[in-house]
Amino acid sequence: MTQWTRENSRAFMPYPDCDVAHTEDGPLAGLTFSVKDMFDVAGFPTSAGSPTMLAVSGIKTTTARAVQQLLDAGARFIGKAVTDEFAFSVIGNNAHFGIPVNGAAPDRYAGGSSSGSASSVSCGLCDFSLGTDSGGSIRGPASQCGLFGIRPSFGRISLEGCFGLCPPFDTAGILAADLDVFERATSVLIGKDSQQSKETPRLLIPEDIFELFGPRVINAVSDALESAQSLWGQAHRVKAAPVDLNDVLKAYQALQGREIWKHDGPFIEKYQPTFGPGVKERFAFAKTIHDKDLTEQESLCEQAVRHINGLLADSSVLILPTLPGAGLKLDCSSDDMNAFRSRMSASFCLGGLAGVPWITLPLAEIDGAPLGVSLVSACGTDAWLLELSKALVQNR
Secondary structure: OOOOOHHHHOOEOOOOOOOOOOOOOOOOOOOEEEEEOOEOOOOOOOOOOOHHHHHHHOOOOOOOHHHHHHHHOOOEEEEEEOOOHHHOOOOOOEOOOEOOEOOOOOOEEOOOOOHHHHHHHHOOOOOEEEEEEOOOOOHHHHHHOOOEEEEOOOOOOOOOOEOOOOOOOOEEEEEEOOHHHHHHHHHHHHOOOOOOOOOOOEEEEEHHHHHHHOHHHHHHOHHHHHHHHHHHOOOEEEOOOOOOHHHHHHHHHHHHHHHHHHHHHHHHHHHOOOOOOOHHHHHHHHHHHOOOOOHHHHHHHHHHHHHHHHHOOOOEEEEEEOOOOOOOEOOOOHHHHHHHHHHHHHHHHHHHHHOOOEEEEEEEEEOOEEEEEEEEOOOOOHHHHHHHHHHHHHOO
């Protein structure tokens, strides 16, 4: 077995060391963590995965609020983790700073855009990592690297001091290899739900996502599904989207592109950064869509949000495979990469649109590599969903 280090894992940005103070006690005392290089940490620059952004960043003098919360809870910061450029990818192949290693499946991508975060944890270099998720950037890497990961309710965790990708959809969350660590670190950031729920969840199986992912993936998560039903009763079959998933995805991508260009376009126009393959094309699309009339797409997305919120009312919880398969092989074709991205995004975009909490758990495997199982609940029920996730893991 390879002994992973900061250097050969390619998980960390190669910044000089700088001491970052942390509390000596607290709920996270004794734990170490990395931070996706979208968050400011005093004493370091913030690259957002871009050499151009790194060149203009300067050394930050303040620390992002979420990072400071973890430091104040006793965790020790050990470095900034590589991210895909501007976090605008779900693959984990930064053309400038390298491809972080998937410690659970080294022949596969770690996933993006929180690639270095997932790598640093899966390679055993820290206890947990703080990442971001707009369109799947925590959920995907967590599934591919055999980790716990959360995309919280929109706005639940502060993004103050974090460079965003798409502000209407951006969130921050934790990746960890150990359930206890995941629970402790996540709890520090999400706190308690405003209304405590003790109800038994009503399990829902999203048939349209299961059909999209296919029978091999369904079979891979069957044990986890049976375990969940033994805890909470027979699952009910539903449709996750009111129309075809791909139609929702196209509408979402249009809205996302508009907001991304609104947020990042001025910087790109001013500094003309060089982007790697895939990222370049997605920013080009964002530029073409930013001034278009998207009334039809907005209407479809609003319909999807109403549908999801209706599904998750009254303590209902979706259970589903996190991804349409194991992580992509490092030598996969561009066609395979695009197909994988499209299928995962058709599922992930529903969480972004509705702003609901989504936790992925390392409960399955396929083709000898990890595959996550996800639980999704109503907006604002993050702590409850964390309790349910813990119960499911402990029931296996």
